[in-house]
Amino acid sequence: MTHRELKSSTVPESIIEISHLTKIFGQTTAVEDISFSVQKGETFVLLGTSGCGKTTSLKTINRLIEPTSGAVYIEGCDTAERDPEELRRGIGYVIQDIGLFPHWTAERNIAVVPELLGWDRSKIQERVHEMLNLVGLDPAAYAGRYPAELSGGQQQRVGLVRAFAADPPIILLDEPFGALDPISRREIQKEFKNLESLLDKTMVLVTHDVFEAFDLGDRICLMDHGRIKQVGFPRDLLYSPADDFVRRFFQANRFLLELKVLSLKDILPHLPGREELAEDLPCFSEESSLLDVLESLERDKGGTAPFVITDAEDAPVAQTDAGEVLSAFYTIKPMEPS
Amino acid sequence: MNQGASLIEFLISRQGDIFEQTAEHIGLTLIALLIAILIGMPAGIYLTRHKKISGTVLGIVGIIQTIPSVALLGFLLPVLGIGVVPAVVALFLYALLPIIRNTFTGIEEVDAAVREAAKGMGMSDSQILRKVELPLAVPVIFAGIRTSTVISVGVATLCALIGSGGLGEFIFRGIALNNINMILAGAIPAAMLALIFDSVLAVVQKNISKTLKPFLFISAVLILAFIALVVVPSLFSTEFVAGFTSEFMERPDGYTGLQAKYDLSIETKELDPGLMYRALKNKKVDLICGFATDGRIKAYNLRVLEDDRSYFPRYDAAPLIRGEILRKHAELRQALELLSGQLSDSMMRQMNYQVDHLKRDPKEVAEEFMEGLDLPSSSKSMRDQSIAIGSKNFTEQYILAQIFAEVIQHYTGLETVLMTGLAGTKICFDALRQGEIDLYPEYTGTGLFVLLESESESVSRIKKNPHLLMGFVREETRKHFDMEWLSPLGFNNTYTLMMREKHAARLKIRSISDLACYLQDSNKQ
Numbered sequence: 017m018t019h020r021e022l023k024s025s026t027v028p029e030s031i032i033e034i035s036h037l038t039k040i041f042g043q044t045t046a047v048e049d050i051s052f053s054v055q056k057g058e059t060f061v062l063l064g065t066s067g068c069g070k071t072t073s074l075k076t077i078n079r080l081i082e083p084t085s086g087a088v089y090i091e092g093c094d095t096a097e098r099d100p101e102e103l104r105r106g107i108g109y110v111i112q113d114i115g116l117f118p119h120w121t122a123e124r125n126i127a128v129v130p131e132l133l134g135w136d137r138s139k140i141q142e143r144v145h146e147m148l149n150l151v152g153l154d155p156a157a158y159a160g161r162y163p164a165e166l167s168g169g170q171q172q173r174v175g176l177v178r179a180f181a182a183d184p185p186i187i188l189l190d191e192p193f194g195a196l197d198p199i200s201r202r203e204i205q206k207e208f209k210n211l212e213s214l215l216d217k218t219m220v221l222v223t224h225d226v227f228e229a230f231d232l233g234d235r236i237c238l239m240d241h242g243r244i245k246q247v248g249f250p251r252d253l254l255y256s257p258a259d260d261f262v263r264r265f266f267q268a269n270r271f272l273l274e275l276k277v278l279s280l281k282d283i284l285p286h287l288p289g290r291e292e293l294a295e296d297l298p299c300f301s302e303e304s305s306l307l308d309v310l311e312s313l314e315r316d317k318g319g320t321a322p323f324v325i326t327d328a329e330d331a332p333v334a335q336t337d338a339g340e341v342l343s344a345f346y347t348i349k350p351m352e353p354s
Numbered sequence: 355m356n357q358g359a360s361l362i363e364f365l366i367s368r369q370g371d372i373f374e375q376t377a378e379h380i381g382l383t384l385i386a387l388l389i390a391i392l393i394g395m396p397a398g399i400y401l402t403r404h405k406k407i408s409g410t411v412l413g414i415v416g417i418i419q420t421i422p423s424v425a426l427l428g429f430l431l432p433v434l435g436i437g438v439v440p441a442v443v444a445l446f447l448y449a450l451l452p453i454i455r456n457t458f459t460g461i462e463e464v465d466a467a468v469r470e471a472a473k474g475m476g477m478s479d480s481q482i483l484r485k486v487e488l489p490l491a492v493p494v495i496f497a498g499i500r501t502s503t504v505i506s507v508g509v510a511t512l513c514a515l516i517g518s519g520g521l522g523e524f525i526f527r528g529i530a531l532n533n534i535n536m537i538l539a540g541a542i543p544a545a546m547l548a549l550i551f552d553s554v555l556a557v558v559q560k561n562i563s564k565t566l567k568p569f570l571f572i573s574a575v576l577i578l579a580f581i582a583l584v585v586v587p588s589l590f591s592t593e594f595v596a597g598f599t600s601e602f603m604e605r606p607d608g609y610t611g612l613q614a615k616y617d618l619s620i621e622t623k624e625l626d627p628g629l630m631y632r633a634l635k636n637k638k639v640d641l642i643c644g645f646a647t648d649g650r651i652k653a654y655n656l657r658v659l660e661d662d663r664s665y666f667p668r669y670d671a672a673p674l675i676r677g678e679i680l681r682k683h684a685e686l687r688q689a690l691e692l693l694s695g696q697l698s699d700s701m702m703r704q705m706n707y708q709v710d711h712l713k714r715d716p717k718e719v720a721e722e723f724m725e726g727l728d729l730p731s732s733s734k735s736m737r738d739q740s741i742a743i744g745s746k747n748f749t750e751q752y753i754l755a756q757i758f759a760e761v762i763q764h765y766t767g768l769e770t771v772l773m774t775g776l777a778g779t780k781i782c783f784d785a786l787r788q789g790e791i792d793l794y795p796e797y798t799g800t801g802l803f804v805l806l807e808s809e810s811e812s813v814s815r816i817k818k819n820p821h822l823l824m825g826f827v828r829e830e831t832r833k834h835f836d837m838e839w840l841s842p843l844g845f846n847n848t849y850t851l852m853m854r855e856k857h858a859a860r861l862k863i864r865s866i867s868d869l870a871c872y873l874q875d876s877n878k879q
Contacts, residue, residue: 080474105476115471119489129475178475188474 031056031186031218032077037086039072046072048242049086056185059219061233063226069242070222074188077220078107090186105132108179108187108217112194114171116163122148122174123159129182147177150213169200176208180217187214189221193228205231226269230276238262251277275307275345280325283344284334293335298323302333306341313338364535371524376543378519382438383506383547385580386445388573390502394450395495398457399483412455419451423512424626431516431629435638436597438584441510441518448509449502456498460491496559500552507548511540517597517623517639521547526624530601530778594873597625597639601778602849607667607803608643612851615665616870619877627748631656640853641869647699647750647847649707657858659851660865666849667817669797670824670842671697671750673758677836679741679792686741687840689765690793692729693757694841702750702845709749716749720756724764740769744782744791747775750847754795787835797847801827801839820846 030053039047047069054060062070075081076088079100088095095103116125123144130140145155151173163171172193179187192208193201208214209232223229229236230250238245238253245265246258254270254277257263266273281302298316300309302325313321322337365372401408421429426444434440464487472482488495514522524540527533558565602608603624612618620641625633630642635654644651644658646669651658673690680686705723708714743758745751752774759770773791776782779800785791802813802823816822820842828839851866863869 078474080470101476101478103476104474109471109474111467111471111474113465113467115465115467115469117468117472117486117490118465119486128472128477132476132481175471 029056033089035087038084040084058234061229061236062222063229064239068239074222078104108184110179110189110192112191114175126178126181187219278306286344286347299326361535375521379521382510386442390449394453395457398454401458402461415451418447427516436517438518441513445506452498452501460494461487464490503551515626526600527604595639596620596622596641598643599627602643618870644852645847647702649710653711655855656852657855662865667799668820669799669848672842673840674796675793685766690840695844697844699845716752717756724760742771742791744794745774798823806830
């Protein structure tokens, strides 16, 4: 993943800071004394089962929920001191139920925040069309449609681009793909990951789906019963679990998650050496996760075909196949590389 | 065919009245609705923001809705009097619930995700309301307004009972007089009004964004005009006003003839017979058409004006019974004849007073009367046959129906079923004709003018002679309807005009002629 590298190479700069946050609803404590910070430009995932407090934590960031105690800082400013509406206009927001305005066209839905911010008409229209194109919806065909005239996937695409139409530096996503069927979900997740215009955004994403967390998250914050269990890179959670709860949380999907967090680069030393590299073979970057490579091979080449691994400069470094990848994986597995 | 032709004839002959009443009806409905919208919608919105009180407020408004219309008009009478103002207030109260509730529900039903998205994107509360909640709630809110409109057009007919005019005037006169054409002359335009209002609202709803501002502007103008032209003058009016029942307005022996006989010119309002006496007592009107035996004459200290030119006929009360039931149970005649001549004017007035003013139960008063009669004792065994006794919807009729029941049960052993409170002469008479009731108390004068629709030349000779009148009415009724008038009960419950005693004394009015003179003098000034 290129953009993770990009970030870890720069000095981490926190943009959202949550400090000793507690939220009590009546008799129930939803969130108890949690603190974490989100780095500029990263995708930060709040992961946990339902009722763990992840959504509550997310909503305190744009003040849809006011904390009982503790504070939220954005770029060093206490959000409690800011006008909530103005604060929200500067933060993109995507919700599970999409929440498109049924009485407005796709165009008008996407234009909401720019309109609230008082952009001029021509700029808004230009931006809306840019946004529709971004998610593969032809403005000529889709701009004038009402939400009821769009498929679920199209609605969610509109919901997504509505959140960043005004180009906010921070975007909050509350189970953004939760309402979709598995096929559209995969599709949109993929599109979402590859959206160029999201590369420099800071995103906080709430999910209960561990694959989504591992797929999209730069860092993951695992929560349970209103408390943080562990915050870290996906491979930290997998290989250095803070406690038994964290270990057990990933146990059921461990095999796939390991394949997900390990890249070709991790197994490179354990592949059998080959002098000659054949021409015209499919290439995979050494940054690619094993899972993605194996899935891609399975899908396109029937699983066993050879392929070439390339380095950061796109130069071929090795030739191998799925069988060798898996045996190398099993070789390093007990070693739990950090 | 005949009916249709006569309806069209009637509509043409009364087209002036129909237009006037329709205009009054539109005015009443429109003003009340506009006020209800302008108050109900903000109230509904307010409740969505203060949900803790929403249950209570909707409950109270709902209770208002359940108050029967006539009762509500009665409650408003002492405070707001009669006429257009209380009518508008009543209509407003009825129109309020659907508008408040649908505004509240419409906004509440907006998808929570949509509201959250709006908030999360930085809309203020008022922006959420204006841009998201209200536009999405429009269909539900309009459904409420349309419900209110239909209710208002309907209830506005009842407002004719408190002198506010409108199409109800025809309807109530028609009901009281057994005149289908007259009922239709009120009912058809009212139904058409409901449909027209509904279609106009549908158009407004479709083009809500374009029509909203003109709509608000027109509403404001209409309401201000209403306040300036109707409410304010009504507060300062000192005119001499008469409150007459719908039946009296149209009966051949009612207002029209009276006007001609005495050369009366007086401002009239139509009133419900039950509300009429209180309206007079509370100085909302100055003159009413009452009944000579009414208990409230005494209770409210009213003066009965002398009919010095003998306008009103005799109204001797007697049981009117179906011929068929009389042939089947001849003993009914014997039993009811026991009451012949037993009730004087003053006895009847006293009994009415007991019920009207002392709030006693008509049954109790009837039993007391029977004990005082000292009739021969009888011990008939009960039989499995029942006689249905009807009555009109005023006190005296309730008491008489109870007395009939007592006598029949006691002296024939037949069971009785009471079907009292039938709204007017027409309904009682038709029920009798169709055998739904077997007998009810009726008055000879009413029989003469209303039921037989007799020609006027023959009438003037006999109308003041009880025996001739009864003979004529009995003969005609038997001939046309197979019904029998039994012996008169003894009292003459004639129509009379009455005023407040003090008021009449101050103006020195004793007779209807005095009143006519007074009115002519005051008109000249």
